[in-house]
Amino acid sequence: MVNLAPAQLKKVGAGFDLPIAVALLAAMRHCPAERLKDCLFAGELSLEGSLQSVRGVLPMALMTRR
Numbered sequence: 001m002v003n004l005a006p007a008q009l010k011k012v013g014a015g016f017d018l019p020i021a022v023a024l025l026a027a028m029r030h031c032p033a034e035r036l037k038d039c040l041f042a043g044e045l046s047l048e049g050s051l052q053s054v055r056g057v058l059p060m061a062l063m064t065r066r
Contacts, residue, residue: 017045040064 026033044052
């Protein structure tokens with residue numbers, strides 16, 4: 001089960017698909033959760049599971065420095 005709380009925040013598009021997939025992999029112990037602690041995941045999962053690029057990655061990366 002995945003909880004996308006708080007309910008009052010809009011969750012539109014595929015922006016949560018990759019982080020949810022990575023969290024599920026960690027929960028199922030397919031990748032060590034401690035290695036994911038300081039990671040930023042930016043991308044979209046296609047319907048067949050391949051990773052698709054997204055726009056605006058540089059501003060996202062710069063935001064992590066704050």
